[in-house]
Amino acid sequence: MPRPNAKRLLAGRGRYVTDITLPRMLHAAFVRCPFAHARIFSVNADAARAAPGVRLVATGADLARICTPWVGTLDHFKGMKSPPQLPLPVDIAVWAGQAVVAVVADTRALAEDAAELVEIEFEELPAVTDLDMAQEPGGAKVSAVLPDNMCFRAGLDNGNVDELFASAAHVVEGDFTFGRHTGVTLEPRAIIADYDPSEERLTVHHATQTPYQFQDLYSRHYGIPESRVRVVAPDVGGSFGIKLHVYHEDMAVVGLSILLGRPVKFAADRTEAFVSDIHARDHRVKARAAVGADGTLLAFQVEDETAIGAFSTYPRTSAVEGNQVIRLIGAPYRLKGYQADLKVLFQNKVQTSQYRAVGHPIACAVTERLVDLAAEKTGLDPFAIRARNLIPDDAYPCTSATGYQFERLSHEACLSKLKALMDYDRLRADQAEARARGVHRGIGIAAFVEITNPSPAFYGVGGARISAQDGAILKITPSGEVRCLISVTEQGQGTEAIIGQIVADHLGVPQTAIRVITGDTEVTPHGGATWACRGAGIGGETALQAAKKLKGQVLALAGTILQANGEDLDLRDGEVVDRANGQPRISLAEVARIAYFRSDTLPKGTDAQLTAAHHFAPQGYPFAFTNGIHGSHVEVDVETGLVKILKHFVVEDCGRIINPLLVEEQVRGGVVQGLGAAFFEECRYDEAGQLTNGSLADYLVPMSCEMPDILIDHVETPTADTELGAKGCGEAGTAAASAAALNAVNDALSPFGAAISQIPMTPARLLKALGTI
Amino acid sequence: MTAPVPVSLIVNGTEVSRLVAPRTTLADFLRFDLELTGTHTGCEMGACGACLVMMDGEAVHACLVFAVQAVGSRIETVEGLAERGAIADLQAAFHVRNALQCGFCTPGMLVTAHALLERVDEVPSREEIRDALSGNYCRCTGYEAIVDAVTAAAQTRCCGGARPADALQDEGVQP
Ligand code: FES
Ligand code: FES
Numbered sequence: 001m002p003r004p005n006a007k008r009l010l011a012g013r014g015r016y017v018t019d020i021t022l023p024r025m026l027h028a029a030f031v032r033c034p035f036a037h038a039r040i041f042s043v044n045a046d047a048a049r050a051a052p053g054v055r056l057v058a059t060g061a062d063l064a065r066i067c068t069p070w071v072g073t074l075d076h077f078k079g080m081k082s083p084p085q086l087p088l089p090v091d092i093a094v095w096a097g098q099a100v101v102a103v104v105a106d107t108r109a110l111a112e113d114a115a116e117l118v119e120i121e122f123e124e125l126p127a128v129t130d131l132d133m134a135q136e137p138g139g140a141k142v143s144a145v146l147p148d149n150m151c152f153r154a155g156l157d158n159g160n161v162d163e164l165f166a167s168a169a170h171v172v173e174g175d176f177t178f179g180r181h182t183g184v185t186l187e188p189r190a191i192i193a194d195y196d197p198s199e200e201r202l203t204v205h206h207a208t209q210t211p212y213q214f215q216d217l218y219s220r221h222y223g224i225p226e227s228r229v230r231v232v233a234p235d236v237g238g239s240f241g242i243k244l245h246v247y248h249e250d251m252a253v254v255g256l257s258i259l260l261g262r263p264v265k266f267a268a269d270r271t272e273a274f275v276s277d278i279h280a281r282d283h284r285v286k287a288r289a290a291v292g293a294d295g296t297l298l299a300f301q302v303e304d305e306t307a308i309g310a311f312s313t314y315p316r317t318s319a320v321e322g323n324q325v326i327r328l329i330g331a332p333y334r335l336k337g338y339q340a341d342l343k344v345l346f347q348n349k350v351q352t353s354q355y356r357a358v359g360h361p362i363a364c365a366v367t368e369r370l371v372d373l374a375a376e377k378t379g380l381d382p383f384a385i386r387a388r389n390l391i392p393d394d395a396y397p398c399t400s401a402t403g404y405q406f407e408r409l410s411h412e413a414c415l416s417k418l419k420a421l422m423d424y425d426r427l428r429a430d431q432a433e434a435r436a437r438g439v440h441r442g443i444g445i446a447a448f449v450e451i452t453n454p455s456p457a458f459y460g461v462g463g464a465r466i467s468a469q470d471g472a473i474l475k476i477t478p479s480g481e482v483r484c485l486i487s488v489t490e491q492g493q494g495t496e497a498i499i500g501q502i503v504a505d506h507l508g509v510p511q512t513a514i515r516v517i518t519g520d521t522e523v524t525p526h527g528g529a530t531w532a533c534r535g536a537g538i539g540g541e542t543a544l545q546a547a548k549k550l551k552g553q554v555l556a557l558a559g560t561i562l563q564a565n566g567e568d569l570d571l572r573d574g575e576v577v578d579r580a581n582g583q584p585r586i587s588l589a590e591v592a593r594i595a596y597f598r599s600d601t602l603p604k605g606t607d608a609q610l611t612a613a614h615h616f617a618p619q620g621y622p623f624a625f626t627n628g629i630h631g632s633h634v635e636v637d638v639e640t641g642l643v644k645i646l647k648h649f650v651v652e653d654c655g656r657i658i659n660p661l662l663v664e665e666q667v668r669g670g671v672v673q674g675l676g677a678a679f680f681e682e683c684r685y686d687e688a689g690q691l692t693n694g695s696l697a698d699y700l701v702p703m704s705c706e707m708p709d710i711l712i713d714h715v716e717t718p719t720a721d722t723e724l725g726a727k728g729c730g731e732a733g734t735a736a737a738s739a740a741a742l743n744a745v746n747d748a749l750s751p752f753g754a755a756i757s758q759i760p761m762t763p764a765r766l767l768k769a770l771g772t773i
Numbered sequence: 774m775t776a777p778v779p780v781s782l783i784v785n786g787t788e789v790s791r792l793v794a795p796r797t798t799l800a801d802f803l804r805f806d807l808e809l810t811g812t813h814t815g816c817e818m819g820a821c822g823a824c825l826v827m828m829d830g831e832a833v834h835a836c837l838v839f840a841v842q843a844v845g846s847r848i849e850t851v852e853g854l855a856e857r858g859a860i861a862d863l864q865a866a867f868h869v870r871n872a873l874q875c876g877f878c879t880p881g882m883l884v885t886a887h888a889l890l891e892r893v894d895e896v897p898s899r900e901e902i903r904d905a906l907s908g909n910y911c912r913c914t915g916y917e918a919i920v921d922a923v924t925a926a927a928q929t930r931c932c933g934g935a936r937p938a939d940a941l942q943d944e945g946v947q948p
Contacts, residue, residue: 002868009876010864012811012851016877019810109796186815186823186877186912237813237877238912270816492875492913661871668915669874696820696910704906704916709899733915 002661003497004511005490014235017190017207018267025192025263026055028253029111031101031118032275033093036127036348036689037142040091040100040120047117048103053110056260057118058102060088063255068221070246072312074462077319080152082312082346083143087252092125094142094310095350096690097275099249104256104264127348129689131284131307134345142310142346151312152319152344156326156402161290161337164299168290172373177758178362179682180282180307182274183355184701187237189277190267191250193257201228204254207236209489209530210244215521216465217246217315218254233519236491240356240673243491244531245278246314274694279683280355282307283325283362289370290337295378297371297389299337300330300401304362306344306352313353315464319344321352324359324451327402329367331449332411332627333389338401348689356673358532360450360735368446368739369757372746382445382743383424386415386629390447404449407620409627410715411447414651418445421713422631422649434635435751441646442750444632444743448736452654452728453537453624453719456617469617470539471525472546474503476554476610478596480574480589482507482514484546487527488539489519493730494662495535499543501658502724506547507554508571509588525613533728536658537624538616541722546614553609558591560606620721628652628715628732630671632740633708636748638770641763643679643745645708648737653715654729660714663729668710670733676702678738682760780844784809785853793840800824800835802843803850811851811880815910822909823877825884826850832888851880860887862926872922874913882909886923896927 008014033040045057069084093100101118105111126140133139134149142149165171192205202224208214211231219226236243249266257264268276283306290298304325308318326340375385390411391398399405418424424443431441456468473485484503490496496516504511518524527542528534551571558576559566562585570579576586594601595608602608618624631649636642648671657663680700684693693699718725738759746755749769756769767773777792784807791806798817803809803826815821817836824835827849854860860883866872873879889897889905897905902923903916911919 002871006868006871006873006876007864009873009879010867010883011855012809012880014811014876014879016810016813018813019804021805021808109794184912185875186821186910187813187875188815236875237815238875240912270818492873494871494874665871665874665914665918668917669913672915673912695818696816697818701910701912703908703910704903704920705900707903707916709917710915 003494004500005496016187016235016237017192017205018187020192020205020234022192022194022263025265026104026106026260027108027111028102028104028256028264028266029108029115030099030249031103031115031120033096033098033100033122035093035122035124036096036129037125038093038122039125040089040093041123042121043101044119045101048114051114051117053106054103054114056104056256058256058259060086060090063087063252064090066222066258067251067255070221070314072314072317074317074459074464076462077152077317080317080319081146082151083145085248085311085314087248087255095348097350099252099276102252102256104260127689129347129349129685129687131305131345134307134347142348149346150343151308151346154323154342156338156340158338158401161299161301161339164337165290165301168298169293170291170374170377171288172291172370172377173288174369174373174757176285176287176366178281178283179760180279180352181677181681182277182279182683183240183242185238185240185242188268188270188273189243189247191253192263192265193254194263195257195261197261200224202254203230203232205232205234208233208243209239209491211489211519211521212487212526212529213244213315213466221251222254222258230522233489239491241354241358241531242277245316245353247276249276270696271694274699275350275691278313278351278353278355280352281362282352285362285366287329287366287370289374291374291377293378295374295380295385295388297333297335297374299335302326302329302340302366304340304342307347308344309349309351310346311351313351315466316354316459318351318353320354321359325362327404328359328363328449331363331400331402331404332391332447334391335401349685356670357731357734360448360731361674361677361738364446364448364736365739365742365759368743372743383415383419386447390415404625405621406625407719407721408717409449409625410653410717411627413715414627414629414653415447417651417713417715418629418631418649421651421711427633439635440638440748440751441633441635442744442746442748444740444747445629446736446739446743447629448627450533450626450728450732450735451623452533452626453618454532454534455622458532467526467528469615470527470542471613471615472542473525473611473613474546474550476588476592478592480587480592482509484514484516484543485524486516486518486539486543487525487529488535489529491530493535493666494659495530495539498536498540498658498662502540502543503547506544507551509574513574525615533730536726537722537728538618540658540726541724542614542616544724545616546612549612549614553612554588554591557595557608558586560602561591561594562586618721624655624719624721624727626652626654626727626729626732630736630740632744634741634744634748636745636766638752641766643761645675645706647708648675648710650710650733651713651715652729652732653717654732655716655727656718656725657714657716658726664712666730667712667733670731671710671737672702672707674734674737675707675741678741678759679761778841780840782843782845783847785849785856795839795841797840798836799838799840799843802840803835809850809852813877813880815877822881822885825881827854827884827888832884851883854883854887862929863887863922866922866925870918870922870925872914872918878909878911882906882911882919885909886926890927890930894931896924896931899924
């Protein structure tokens with residue numbers, strides 16, 4: 001079932017924030033700090049203020065007067081700390097590229113011209129630019145207000161790890177490095193803030209996933225009552241977690257509009273996006289596994305250090321990723337022991353935070369590489385060792401070694417499906433034959449567990465005002481059509497399509513008669529919107545329950561009109577019918593006409609409601625975990641270090657599948673992002689903390705010719721926590737793609753006794769691993 | 774040097790004349806002066822392909838062309854191509870195959886695909902299509918659906934078969 005809103009986008013009629021122009025709209029540009037760490041001595045903006053078209057030049061102090069600071073910590077992360085943040089820094093800038101001064105002018109070009117005239121005197125301060133520097137005793141500090149560079153430290157220990165390692169037949173280990181990469185949404189971040197002083201109302205058009213979260217934040221930090229703040233998210237050109245964090249420029253733009261009483265627009269250009277969008281990953285992981293003689297995995301021990309930049313992001317924090325890494329490592333397997341230590345450290349770089357499949361790719365790569373090493377040690381095939389150690393499909397419900405509660409997963413079913421999908425034995429035969437010709441192919445697999453449908457246990461318990469529930473309002477229009485207002489938002493993943501589908505199915509009207517409206521806090525009910533794969537699982541269940549309520553209303557009313565028992569009626573394809581034999585009785589349009597225009601013909605006291613609202617938050621398991629497994633087939637050119645990705649395979653289980661077309665393309669898109677991480681994408685910094693590849697010419701993204709065809713198969717294990725049974729799938733592709741690729745490359749390298757444990761696996765790193773350079 | 778200069782060109786079949794600053798790119802001219810916002814900008818340096826338009830029959834990066842350089846030329850944007858039905862088959866194939874997610878890359882993809890299909894007279898292989906799309910960045914899809922959609926459109930365009938529009942209607946899809 002194709003998406004109803006796609007035709008508009010295909011006609012060039014999308015309406016993204018970057019496309020929107022409001023009357024009397026002004027444009028903001030920012031002067032950015034050229035140093036990784038610097039004191040702002042003085043700002044001379046006289047020339048800029050006098051430049052053509054300039055309406056305002058604002059410094060950190062100007063905005064600090066109207067905006068309260070924010071701190072990126074969550075209460076349930078004990079001991080977590082982060083310096084307070086303001087839209088623009090008042091005295092010290094903490095990364096190269098941080099916005100320092102804002103210029104607002106009639107056009108973006110004029111604002112940029114004037115920005116060049118702003119003179120800022122900086123005093124360069126010692127910068128912390130890597131994990132080692134961040135931990136040097138007595139070394140430089142990122143923030144003067146904190147005692148050290150440790151944002152958060154946590155551990156997990158179930159007690160018996162030392163014993164298990166002591167008794168193990170084998171211990172395998174690895175030191176892993178994961179580069180920083182970033183979201184690179186094709187539409188960069190964009191915002192238009194429109195403050196109307198006459199009504200003291202703020203309207204923000206924002207390319208975001210989470211309009212309600214921003215309504216709350218703009219209201220609280222600028223002291224505007226929530227009822228007077230409206231956030232509208234129109235078409236959004238890609239998000240992937242990038243567009244739900246608070247950015248300094250965005251907060252500044254709201255302040256600028258308040259100061260000017262006019263709409264102000266800021267759309268990051270690509271270079272600005274690279275230096276100010278959140279980055280992600282940046283981990284160094286030391287991990288080892290205790291393995292029995294027969295290949296049984298006994299215990300894992302892990303140290304994760306993650307570099308998050310100068311602040312922890314707000315309001316979701318930059319500690320979630322590391323926390324998920326240490327909890328997701330080993331998650332698909334039966335382990336007797338687990339111990340982990342996590343250090344989340346500040347440095348003078350842009351913040352890292354949640355990006356598609358938060359923590360999953362790191363956890364998965366570490367786990368799956370160790371499993372392959374254990375296989376190698378014990379002479380088992382990668383499929384065989386997984387068959388021995390994955391949590392069996394009949395072992396549920398159960399709890400993982402790190403404390404996650406699993407309702408029901410399907411690792412074994414996925415494993416055998418993948419083997420068939422890959423035609424594994426043939427691939428192995430092909431590999432042997434190719435090797436004989438000096439062609440080095442590799443096969444890698446990686447099982448994963450994905451966190452979806454998060455309950456309030458995720459952010460709410462930590463004090464963040466991020467909704468775990470979603471809401472839907474369904475109404476029948478006078479002509480018998482359906483309006484569905486829902487809080488989950490659309491960024492192209494097909495939210496509106498699946499919600500429409502669910503309502504059509506459960507209400508009994510054709511999908512063409514349903515209009516789904518998302519992304520406007522003034523119109524749609526409050527909710528969590530889109531993050532952590534909750535659109536189908538939570539939003540879909542909300543829509544389903546609302547549809548059932550509305551159906552009840554329609555049938556009750558139809559029963560009154562027809563002098564029949566509502567219970568004996570049904571709504572099918574827009575017609576009220578006899579439940580027993582499907583005989584049409586009255587059209588929905590006629591019911592609506594009577595309800596709206598001729599209520600005088602109804603008996604006194606008839607309840608003529610044709611609008612239903614429903615809110616839903618998960619109440620069962622804290623998360624609806626999904627699972628799956630990837631396979632990767634690659635060819636490594638051992639002369640050049642270049643890797644050709646021949647094919648990628650995924651078997652995933654996201655519970656009930658509502659729209660296979662959307663699920664599969666979500667998974668493929670996710671795989672491509674994972675393969676980008678595996679082979680190309682890296683934000684590279686020099687020693688001074690300068691990003692050296694901040695453009696699409698230098699930062700490599702996967703393009704069509706490097707990407708393989710991706711074969712997908714499914715297992716369906718619906719969650720029993722909801723009637724719909726759907727779980728998330730948006731991160732399944734990213735979660736394990738790079739892990740499978742890592743294993744595949746290492747498999748290809750094995751005849752050379754070479755191995756790699758760093759991603760991205762660039763040609764230079766591969767040649768180094770091969771000892772050629 | 775920054776004084777506005779007059780430009781006239783034919784955009785989507787209509788002659789337009791405006792005064793523009795010499796530094797205005799064709800992409801900005803189309804987007805802001807003419808409000809043809811179907812042409813997107815993702816990098817403004819010729820790397821992402823979101824801004825592709827047809828200029829005198831060739832696909833060009835509107836972010837790399839200044840409006841003043843386009844004087845006298847015939848420009849066709851995604852809106853124009855869509856309105857005159859030139860890409861109806863591609864649009865239908867993209868729709869059926871869900872070959873788009875956020876849609877931000879889509880106008881550029883359609884322009885590239887259209888330019889490819891205009892220039893070949895047999896169905897290009899998947900590799901050839903992937904190669905032709907190698908300047909179009911898409912962050913959302915896995916590219917595969919796009920390749921499938923272009924293949925489907927090519928099959929009907931190049932092999933003289935029914936326009937996919939008809940074929941798709943059989944599947945119950947209104948192109
Ligand atoms: S905006 Fe022109 S190629 Fe990216
Ligand atoms: S569909 Fe979003 S960039 Fe291609």
